[in-house]
Amino acid sequence: MENIIYLLIDTLKYGIPYSLLALGIFISYRLLDFADLTTEGTFTLGGVVIAVCLYQGVDPFLGTILVVISGFLAGVITGLLHTKLKIPSLLSGIITMTSLFSLNMVIMGLAINEPYSTFLNLSTFKNIFDSFLALFNVTNYNIILISTIIVILVIILLYYFFGTEIGMSLRATGMNVKMARAQGISTTIMMILGLGISNALIALSGSLFAQISGSASNVMGVGVLVIGLASIMIGEVLFGKKTFKNWLISVSLGSVVYYFIVVIALGLGLPDYYLKLLYAILIVVILVSPSFKQVGGKKNAKNS
Secondary structure (H helix, E strand, O other): OHHHHHHHHHHHHHHHHHHHHHHHHHHHHHHOOOOOOOHHHHHHHHHHHHHHHHHOOOOHHHHHHHHHHHHHHHHHHHHHHHHOOOOOHHHHHHHHHHHHHHHHHHHHHHHOOOOOOOEEEOOOOOOHHHOOOOOOOOHHHHHHHHHHHHHHHHHHHHHHHOOOHHHHHHHHHHHOHHHHHHOOOOHHHHHHHHHHHHHHHHHHHHHHHHHHHOEEEOOOOOOHHHHHHHHHHHHHHHHOOOOHHHHHHHHHHHHHHHHHHHHHHHHOOOOHHHHHHHHHHHHHHHHHHHHHHHHHHHHHHHHO
C-alpha cells in the first residue's frame, strides 16, 4: 500500500507542473499550428531565472512573475523572427533555443557573480512551495496542492481568454491564416502574442520543476518538447477534445498520465538512460492508435 501511495505522490508531484508545459506546447502546436522548438530553451530559462531570483533574495512570487515575463519575451522573439524576418517556423525556434542555451548560462552566472554557470543548487532556499499556501507538514503534499492551484488558475484564465475576441482571433489565425487576414485580423500580432503566451507557460513549468527538484542546470530542458507532445496526445486519446474546456483539461491530465507511465517504468527497474527511448515509443504508439481504431471499426462494419 505504501508503494502505491509513493507512486501516486511522485506522479502528481512532477506530473502536475508538467501540465503547464503541455498547455504551452498545446497553444503553439495545436492552436497556432506552429512547430515551436523554442520550448527546450524556454523551459530552462524559467528554471534559471527563478534560481537567480532565489539566490538574490527575491520573493518567490515576484520571481515567478519575472519567469513568466522572461518566457513571454522568448516567445515574442521567435514570433518576430518568423513574422517580421520571414524565417521558417522551425528555424525561428531553433535560433531562439540555441541563443537561450548560452544566455541561460550567463543568467545563472549572475547568481554566483561569475561569467557563467551550468548548475545551481536550490535545495537550501525558500521557494514558492514554502509560501503561505503551504498547509501541510509534508513538503510533497504542499507541492501537489500549490501546483494544482496554479494549473487550475491557468486553465481558467486560458479558457476565458480564448473566449474573448482576441483569443478567438488567435485561434482563427492558427486555423487559417488567409481567412483570418480576410476578416481583418492582424495575424502577425496574433502569432507573436500566441507564441509569447505559450512560452510564458513553458517557462513557468520550468521554474516549478527547478524548485521541486532543488536545482537548475543548462540542460534541464533537454527532451521536454517530446514530453509535452506526448502529454497532449495521451490526453486527447484518453479524455477527448469535444469542447475547448474539455480539450484544456485533457491536455493537463495527459501530463499526469504520462508521468505515471514513466514512474511505473522506473519502478520496474528501467534504467534512466532508456527514458528517451520510452518517450519515443510512447509517441509512436499514441500516433498509430487512431489508425488501429479505424481498421478495427471497418472490420466490425464488414462483419456486421
